[in-house]
Amino acid sequence: MPNTAAEAIVATSQTQKTVHVAVGVIVRNGRVLIARRPDSAHQGGLLEFPGGKVESGESVQQALCREIAEETGLVLSEDALEPVIGIRHDYGDKCVFLDVWLSRSARGEPEGKEGQPVGWFEPDALRDEDFPAANRPIIRALQLPRQLAITGDIPDAIKGLERLERALVGRSEGSLVVLRAPHLDQPQYRWLATEAVRLCRDAGVGLIVHGAETLCEEVDGARGLQVPWRVASQLTERPVGADLWFGVSCHTSEQLRHAERLGADYVLLGNVLETLSHPGQPGMGWERFRALAADAKVPVYAIGGLGPEQEPEVTARGGQGVAGIRFWW
Template sequence: MPSESDNQVDSSFHSEKVPTINVAVAVIHHQAQYLLGFRNAAQHQGNRYEFVGGKIESNENAEQALIREVAEETGIAICGNTMVKLGRLHHDYGDKHVSLQIYKVELTEQQYEQHKHCQYGLEGQALTWVNKADLLAGKYHLPAANKTILEWLSVPTAIAITYPLTHFDASSDPVAEWLTFHQNNLTANAWVYIRIKETGLESLAAQLMHVRPDIKVIVSYDTRTQSLLTEAPLAIKDTIIANPIIANHLSHTALLQWSDNTQDRVLSKNYPLIVSCHDAASIEAANKLAHARLQQQLPPVIGAFLSPVLMTQTHPDTVPLGWESWSALAQLADMPIIGLGGLSPTMIHQALEYGGISVAGIRQFFQ
């Protein structure tokens, strides 16, 4: 869980000439209903909707401030609710710097029923419950710093990863078998990371997108897969299809290379990034990348695969982190954490308990 030092901001992010406000933000929801306040015209960033939250006092950590602010503003007691860290944002409004520590808080049915009809908070501010789809569609005008939060909220609780082509070597036609398996066994509207390790399989990925236009696709950020990203809309046998790619994946190696040698290099200008992390060093690199993209006004880092949580069949000699160490590393990240390694979709509750927002994998993530 966050430490007492969480409300201290890395001075490298900000100029000391402009004041920095450290804020805890609660993304409160019950299932697909999300709670928003409304800032009056006289306030900073006025006439906009906002998530509940407020300034972290010097004697508080982020979670303590969150519990206090939510109680003061709405009367909702969240001390017994699971608070999952989504991430941290450092935003420059010109006249002030804001460091946001964002947590997702799900209310119980009883809490929601008790508060869903409240039109005003305890401080007189307007409150409204909004549908997640409308929120993500941008129907509610939020402060600029909140746009990344909406990207984070789009990440589902489960992400499938495609099998390597070698898994189907026993078949007389591994390529056709790969396509048939994934076409038939991906759940509806699934997020799927299509790994294209073998040269020449870019068209196979495109074929899967063609036969399953409902899926949301993550592809690696490398030179071989960029043709998929630049051909928008995609064309398969002269048939135009919508481009379902929603993010690029940056490997652990590529992330460290960027951090060590080429921090000035811009990665994936048009798509959000999901990165792979295994330790504190790679999480630090991911935080640098996330901050750089925010400064450059590029699509954000929307998640980090943190692995391996448990022992896996594919890497039996790799020592897993275990839930406790995984949780400690997750707290260091400035973006949502996705559990990977020996997990199944049913283990999302453990991931939430230990500070993650999603789980990913291969074997257990297909029908």
């Protein structure tokens, strides 16, 4: 039985003649190494994260170290590689499974050993249209934080704003906060969200509004929209532009597929474990989370009974990171 999300996909891929590709996200001084594909190659001329096919008898880590050395001259350590995301993609003429791993300790200076241009890019400068379609979830995973903070109970807009100001202390720059306040009516929520944008901007944090599909149009400065499943189930297309984050709360494989069709940038999946708010109700568990995350084509946050200390368990099972309330609110 497969032990990891990647192994689960690879086992399935072997019956579907899917090419297993080891992909390296090589980070140095906050920038990531990017190569350009030869014009003669599949998807030629586009940018890519370096890597190559996993050969028979190789582990993905062995394959990645070999491919990176052959392509760029950099030396990676197998033990220092961290899982990022696994992506199955059907181009029509070719099916691939991208097994993506992160290295922060590559040794040497990169060069295009096969004549390809290589260079260091800021993650926020990476654009979908410059990459093959299968690479695009990798861009999302790089640009999204490992923790997604969600506000707790907000029965009153003014007190909620005061609570948010206190909670933002200590949040790292570049974090994202989801402003969830289902007990407020729409005018109260819009007022709170508008004021919260200012607080978050001052703290270097992006604010994601939560609820109706029109909220990003109503709250200037919001960095994105997250919708509960009841809203997502009624949508037929992505409700926000490509310059904003769009997230969906999911619980099943069918809901994940719908979120992907809508063009979600990420999903929340859970509850994984039993939560304090629903005692006695077991979550889906780690194995179910692993299986669903393995089949997802977007970054997946685990939610429900989790804190930052479980982040390694989540990423080892194919997740982007942890989403929740109690670890910060």
